[in-house]
Amino acid sequence: HPHPTLSETINFAAEMFEGTITDLMQPKKRK
Known part of the structure; x- marks a missing residue:
């Protein structure tokens, strides 16, 4: 499978x- 680019990985981590x-x-209102 194609590997994500470095910038994509950084953006995802960010x-x-x-x-x-x-x-x-923030107070949890989800889930």
Whole structure:
């Protein structure tokens, strides 16, 4: 399978990190 590019990997990691910070800082209303 095609490997993601370095920038795609960084963007994906940044989005995951940003989402984690948002979940930690905001009251959980999802799930």
